[in-house]
Amino acid sequence: MESSESMRNKCAACFRQFIRMEHLVDHMRTTYHSVHEPTCGVCKKHCRSFESLREHLIGPLPKQECKNLFNIRGCKFCLAILDSPYALRIHQDRCQLSGVNYGIAARLANLGLRDSLTIDNGFSRGPQVVALACKMVGAGSDGSLDLCARVCIIDENENMIYHTYVKPPIPVTNYRYETTGIRPEYLRDATPLRQVQRRIQDFLFNGEPMWKIRSPKGGKARILVGHGLDHDLDRLQVEYPAIMIRDTAKYPPLMKTSKLSNSLKYLTQAYLGYDIQTGIQDPYEDCVATMRLYMRMRNQAHRRENYPLASDPQNRNNFASWRQSELERMSPEEMLATSRSDYYCWCLDSE
Structure with a gap:
C-alpha cells in the first residue's frame, strides 16, 4: 500500500x-x-x-x-x-507503409545526372524540406576511408530532384560493390566533388546568408533531413547550420533506450513497416525512408x-x-x- x-x-x-x-x-x-x-x-x-x-x-x-x-x-x-x-x-x-516504388525516374537516375535543384522564388509558404543520402566507396591502403561517390536529394513528395555520381578527389581502393553497386566506370566521368558541394550548398541555403539563419521559420533556407548527416555533409565538404538539420540518427525519440543511435534499416522496419537496404543499396531509398520518418514525427x-x-x-x-x-x-x-x-x-x- x-x-x-x-x-x-x-x-x-x-x-x-x-x-x-x-x-x-x-x-x-x-x-x-x-x-x-x-x-x-x-x-x-x-x-x-x-x-x-x-x-x-x-x-x-x-x-x-x-x-x-x-x-x-x-x-x-x-x-x-x-x-x-x-x-x-x-x-x-x-x-504501415509499403516499400519504395522506384519507377522509371529512379531507374534512369542510375544512368547519371538528375538536376532539378532550383532556387526558390520566394512565394512558397513555410520552410521547404528536402532529404539527402550518400553512398560511400573506400580509399586508403585498407579501403576504410569513406569517400562520397553517389548523392541523392528528394523533396517532401518523394520526387528525386538531384542525383549524381561524384568523382572522389583521391583514388578509390574499394568500390564496395556488394552494397553500393558502384563500378569504376560510373566515376570515371562523374561530377567533381567541388562542383557537387557548391551545387548542394547553394541549394540548401537558397540565397540565405549563414549569419542570418537563426530559426527554421521565416527564412528561405531549407530544412535538411537524413540519417547520419554529420558524416554525409563532412564527406561532401558542406557546412550547414545544425538548427536546419533533422537527423533520424540523433533525434531523441528515435534513439535506443541507451541513447545510442538506431540504424535506418531498423527504424524503417519498426516505424514504417517495410524493409530497406537488402542487397545493393540505393540512396533514393534511404532518402524516402528518412523523409517518411521525419513526416511521421512532425505530424504528431x-x-x-x-x-x-x-x-x-x-x-x-x-x-x-x-x-x-x-x-x-x-x-x-x-x-x-x-x-x-x-x-x-x-x-x-x-x-
Whole structure:
C-alpha cells in the first residue's frame, strides 16, 4: 500500500516515486519531462524515446494492463492506442507503409545526372524540406576511408530532384560493390566533388546568408533531413547550420533506450513497416525512408506552447535552485506543467 507521502512525491510524468519532495524537484530539474515525450495511450506514462515506450508496452517486462490493451487496440508502428479493433485495422492500413516504388525516374537516375535543384522564388509558404543520402566507396591502403561517390536529394513528395555520381578527389581502393553497386566506370566521368558541394550548398541555403539563419521559420533556407548527416555533409565538404538539420540518427525519440543511435534499416522496419537496404543499396531509398520518418514525427499532435523549449529565455529559471522552496510546494502535476523539453520536437516545424 503506497503511503500518501510517497504518492505526493510521485512524478506525474514517469511515475517514479521519491522519499522526499526535494528529490522529486531534483528529478524534474534534470529530466525535462514535457508534452513532446512519447506517452503511453493507456496509463499516460511519459517515456524518453519510442523504444522506451515499446518496452513499456510489449517488452520483456511490460506493464501488464497496458500490454493487454495494446495487444487488442495498439498500432505496432506508431505505438498509438485506437478506440476499437476496427479503428486499429483502418489505422494500420495507413500507418504501415509499403516499400519504395522506384519507377522509371529512379531507374534512369542510375544512368547519371538528375538536376532539378532550383532556387526558390520566394512565394512558397513555410520552410521547404528536402532529404539527402550518400553512398560511400573506400580509399586508403585498407579501403576504410569513406569517400562520397553517389548523392541523392528528394523533396517532401518523394520526387528525386538531384542525383549524381561524384568523382572522389583521391583514388578509390574499394568500390564496395556488394552494397553500393558502384563500378569504376560510373566515376570515371562523374561530377567533381567541388562542383557537387557548391551545387548542394547553394541549394540548401537558397540565397540565405549563414549569419542570418537563426530559426527554421521565416527564412528561405531549407530544412535538411537524413540519417547520419554529420558524416554525409563532412564527406561532401558542406557546412550547414545544425538548427536546419533533422537527423533520424540523433533525434531523441528515435534513439535506443541507451541513447545510442538506431540504424535506418531498423527504424524503417519498426516505424514504417517495410524493409530497406537488402542487397545493393540505393540512396533514393534511404532518402524516402528518412523523409517518411521525419513526416511521421512532425505530424504528431502535441499541445501547443508559446515557449516549448527549456532553453527559451522564458523557461530558463523554471527549475532554478533559488526557487527550491517554491517548487517543493507545487504538486507533481504543477511541476510537470512548468517543465519543458530539452530537445527541439519536429512537430514544431508544422506550426
